[in-house]
Each structure stands twice: as structure tokens, then as C-alpha cells.
Amino acid sequence: MFDNMFVCVCRSILVSARIYRFAGKGLKLLIILFFPLFCNAQKINGPIVLTAPQFLLPANEFYIAGIVDDRDDRGAVAWLLPAAQLTPATPKYRVDLVGGTLPAVKEYMGKSLPPDKTLRPVIIHIKKLMVDETLQPGGKVEGKLSIVLSFWLKKDDDDLRLIDYRGGANYTRGTGQQMDVGGLLSNSLRAGLLYFNSWIDKQAGGNIKLAKGVKLIFSDYAEQPEGDTIYYSAKRRLSWDDFQQRPLASKYEAEVFPSIAYGEHVEVVKGIINVHINLKPYLPKSACWVKDGGRTPYNLNHEQRHFDIVKLVMEHFKQHLLKERLTVDNYDGPINVDYLDSFREMNDLQKQYDDETNHGLNVSVQEEWNKKIDKELKP
Structure with missing residues (x-):
């Protein structure tokens, strides 16, 4: 030139x-x-x-x-x-x-x-x-x-x-x-x-600095093909084949260790920050164990309910976020805070569940929890 x-x-x-x-x-x-x-x-x-x-x-x-x-x-x-x-x-x-x-x-x-x-x-x-x-x-x-x-x-x-x-x-x-x-x-x-x-x-329309609002978009994470980690699905119930860890020296018959996580992807569409959140209630097979004499339908249901509880907590996480007034200047802050609150809620609910059912030994209270969880999980 x-x-x-x-x-x-x-x-x-x-x-x-x-x-x-x-x-x-x-x-x-x-x-x-x-x-x-x-x-x-x-x-x-x-x-x-x-x-x-x-x-x-x-x-x-x-x-x-x-x-x-x-x-x-x-x-x-x-x-x-x-x-x-x-x-x-x-x-x-x-x-x-x-x-x-x-x-x-x-x-x-x-x-x-x-x-x-x-x-x-x-x-x-x-x-x-x-x-x-x-x-x-x-x-x-x-x-x-x-x-x-x-x-x-x-x-x-x-x-x-x-x-x-x-x-x-x-x-x-x-x-x-x-x-x-x-x-x-x-x-x-x-x-x-x-x-x-x-x-x-x-x-x-596409620069995040110029965005005028925030929109949350939720989805349930699914991994195909399935590996060691099971991501919660109502169509995918636990089986004893999922319990792949060697049994521990414990007074209990079986044990699972489910938890919660989420993935986040952000894009700007027509001036709105779209925050895509993948909900990930999950359970590692390698952290689940059962003793030879504990493979009963009743015990499997008790462990399944532990997994159901983390799904409920993820739904609570979602509902809390939908009530938040997220701003373009600070949307990740409330998401992180609500996630930490949900993590504490998960630990509290799991402890309450085991304490009240006496780790499944109290049959009548176990049935009450079954009904309560099913009611809340109902679409």
C-alpha cells in the first residue's frame, strides 16, 4: 500500500x-x-x-x-x-x-x-x-x-x-x-x-461485554457409551453389577458414594448471555461395593435412594438458580454460591436419610422415604 x-x-x-x-x-x-x-x-x-x-x-x-x-x-x-x-x-x-x-x-x-x-x-x-x-x-x-x-x-x-x-x-x-x-x-x-x-x-449481538441480559438453559448430562461413571437417568436404575469395588470391612451390607457436579458453556445470542448448564448427578461404579450376602432387592432399593437424593438436590439447584436475578456483570458468582449450598444440602440429606432409616434397617421409615422421594421425583 x-x-x-x-x-x-x-x-x-x-x-x-x-x-x-x-x-x-x-x-x-x-x-x-x-x-x-x-x-x-x-x-x-x-x-x-x-x-x-x-x-x-x-x-x-x-x-x-x-x-x-x-x-x-x-x-x-x-x-x-x-x-x-x-x-x-x-x-x-x-x-x-x-x-x-x-x-x-x-x-x-x-x-x-x-x-x-x-x-x-x-x-x-x-x-x-x-x-x-x-x-x-x-x-x-x-x-x-x-x-x-x-x-x-x-x-x-x-x-x-x-x-x-x-x-x-x-x-x-x-x-x-x-x-x-x-x-x-x-x-x-x-x-x-x-x-x-x-x-x-x-x-x-455477540460480544459478551455488550450483553443486555442472562438466560439459563438446563440439560441433563448423559455419557455414551457409559464408562465407570453413571450419570443419573430415571430409565437407568442401579443393578448389583454396578458395585465393582471390593467390599470394605464394614458393619453395613453395601455402600454407594454419589455426588453432584455441573458443566457450563456460555454463548452470546442476540445480545443475551446464554448460560448452558449440564446437570451431572453421578455415581462411580468403582466406589460402590456390596458383600456377598447383601445382594437383596431391599438393599439395592436403599442404595438407589441415595442416588435419587443427589438427583433431587440437582433439581433444587436448578430451581434456586431460576429464581436468581442474574446480571451480565455477575452471573457466575450466584451459580457458584448455589452449587456450594447444594453440596451442603446433599451431605445433610444423605446423613438424614441414613440416620432416620438406620441405614435401611428401619423398614417403615424406609418406606416413608421411598414415597417422599418418588413424589418429588415425579415429573
């Missing part, structure tokens, strides 16, 4: 556009400036006036909630050489926007994009905005514009950085002529707005 591309000529004043790269994005922007240039020999001796926008920006995803001046040097935006015969010793003079940089930019942005507060609030940080002229060999004056804008999503707590815009332009003029610096600055600000507006239009 050519280093410079001439796009506008006014007598001997040439404005060139350069290609700039956005940091971290690998994107290129070719700034092409089209506006009349004032080719006169008068020195700018008053504040620079930004030109009024010719049309409103059609923004559908954001409004400007604020502008912050974050420049290292918050003084004048332009360092210019006079429109006169120059020498290397000729000093530059500094000139600012009318009313000051921040008020002038706020006014310009407000005219370019009237606020629609039903959209996302965005804060624009001015990192750099400067025009600097230098005398070149041969008596020409080279001007360089640099602009860096940082766009942040306004949040209740900490604002969220979205993307930075970096742009600029070069121009060359004769010593007796002058550049329309106000038009140059106006077009550069508008180019930054146009870039961000295009970016957010494309990103709004």
Missing part, C-alpha cells in the same frame, strides 16, 4: 491520508478527508471552531453518556506555524478550540449524536487530539494530526473498556497558506464516532 495517498488539492496545499492500525485488533482505517481548505495568508489568532456536523450519526446501539479529557497535555490542541516567510527559528504558536477542548468536543459530539437513553451509555475518553506543524526543507510546512479515542461502557461500579480508536492525517502547505484546522479536527472526531458506531453495530 502506498505510504501516502493524495486525496485533496487546494492550490499548493496537499492533504494526505495515512493508514493507521487499531491496537490489538489488526484492523486498518484509511482516513480520507474531504472538506474545503482555506488557502489564505491570515494567521489563526483566535480559538479554533469545529465545523457543524452535516448530518446526524445513525446510532442504534449506544449514546454518549459522557466525555473525559485524558490527554497528557490538556492545553491547546494545535501547534501551528504562521502563514508567512519562515525560518527554522520561527516559533510555533499554540491555539485551542473555542471554549476549551473538552466543552468544544462535548458540543460537537452532542450535535453529531443526540442522546437516546434507551440505548447503551458509552463514555468517550480523549487520549490524544493534536495538530502539529513543522517546517520542511524546501520551504514547505508539514502538518500532522493525531487522535486517540477510548470508548468505555458506563457501568454502575467500574466502567468497562470496549475499544480504542487511533487515527490521523498528514497535510502539506506552502508558507503563505493556511490549513482549515477546525475542519480537520471535526472530520477526525467524526471518523472516530463512525468507526465506533460501525464496530458496536457488528458486535452488539
Whole structure:
């Protein structure tokens, strides 16, 4: 690509556009400036006036909630050489926007994009905005514009950085002529707005930073083919063949060690964070054992109910999450808290079940638990 591309000529004043790269994005922007240039020999001796926008920006995803001046040097935006015969010793003079940089930019942005507060609030940080002229060999004056804008999503707590815009332009003029610096600055600000507006239009539906809500989607995990781990299914009841650990020295006839887990996958669809949660009540066969004399239907039912209890706990976990008011800024926190609560509930229920049934030896209480579990598991 050519280093410079001439796009506008006014007598001997040439404005060139350069290609700039956005940091971290690998994107290129070719700034092409089209506006009349004032080719006169008068020195700018008053504040620079930004030109009024010719049309409103059609923004559908954001409004400007604020502008912050974050420049290292918050003084004048332009360092210019006079429109006169120059020498290397000729000093530059500094000139600012009318009313000051921040008020002038706020006014310009407000005219370019009237606020629609039903959209996302965005804060624009001015990192750099400067025009600097230098005398070149041969008596020409080279001007360089640099602009860096940082766009942040306004949040209740900490604002969220979205993307930075970096742009600029070069121009060359004769010593007796002058550049329309106000038009140059106006077009550069508008180019930054146009870039961000295009970016957010494309990103709004799939960028998690721009999501507007959270949706939970639950499913029951199933592993095919089945390995050592059994994942709960109403159609898959325990059998004695599942008890594959060598019997332990215990006063009990059999024992199982079911537990709970979940898997999570996140995607953004049409601006909504879809949190897919796989429910995983599970039981390792290698952790189940039974003594030779304990293989009775009654004992198998008692152990099955231990597995049923973890399924109930997972259903409680699901119901608790559906009642949560999850936000785009913190949805994993409540999920993790509810999971830990469910883990404690599982341990408490398993202990209560064994204590009240005396590990299955109390037949009448065992039957009460059977009915209670079946009732709650009923679709």
C-alpha cells in the first residue's frame, strides 16, 4: 500500500491520508478527508471552531453518556506555524478550540449524536487530539494530526473498556497558506464516532461485554457409551453389577458414594448471555461395593435412594438458580454460591436419610422415604 495517498488539492496545499492500525485488533482505517481548505495568508489568532456536523450519526446501539479529557497535555490542541516567510527559528504558536477542548468536543459530539437513553451509555475518553506543524526543507510546512479515542461502557461500579480508536492525517502547505484546522479536527472526531458506531453495530449481538441480559438453559448430562461413571437417568436404575469395588470391612451390607457436579458453556445470542448448564448427578461404579450376602432387592432399593437424593438436590439447584436475578456483570458468582449450598444440602440429606432409616434397617421409615422421594421425583 502506498505510504501516502493524495486525496485533496487546494492550490499548493496537499492533504494526505495515512493508514493507521487499531491496537490489538489488526484492523486498518484509511482516513480520507474531504472538506474545503482555506488557502489564505491570515494567521489563526483566535480559538479554533469545529465545523457543524452535516448530518446526524445513525446510532442504534449506544449514546454518549459522557466525555473525559485524558490527554497528557490538556492545553491547546494545535501547534501551528504562521502563514508567512519562515525560518527554522520561527516559533510555533499554540491555539485551542473555542471554549476549551473538552466543552468544544462535548458540543460537537452532542450535535453529531443526540442522546437516546434507551440505548447503551458509552463514555468517550480523549487520549490524544493534536495538530502539529513543522517546517520542511524546501520551504514547505508539514502538518500532522493525531487522535486517540477510548470508548468505555458506563457501568454502575467500574466502567468497562470496549475499544480504542487511533487515527490521523498528514497535510502539506506552502508558507503563505493556511490549513482549515477546525475542519480537520471535526472530520477526525467524526471518523472516530463512525468507526465506533460501525464496530458496536457488528458486535452488539455477540460480544459478551455488550450483553443486555442472562438466560439459563438446563440439560441433563448423559455419557455414551457409559464408562465407570453413571450419570443419573430415571430409565437407568442401579443393578448389583454396578458395585465393582471390593467390599470394605464394614458393619453395613453395601455402600454407594454419589455426588453432584455441573458443566457450563456460555454463548452470546442476540445480545443475551446464554448460560448452558449440564446437570451431572453421578455415581462411580468403582466406589460402590456390596458383600456377598447383601445382594437383596431391599438393599439395592436403599442404595438407589441415595442416588435419587443427589438427583433431587440437582433439581433444587436448578430451581434456586431460576429464581436468581442474574446480571451480565455477575452471573457466575450466584451459580457458584448455589452449587456450594447444594453440596451442603446433599451431605445433610444423605446423613438424614441414613440416620432416620438406620441405614435401611428401619423398614417403615424406609418406606416413608421411598414415597417422599418418588413424589418429588415425579415429573
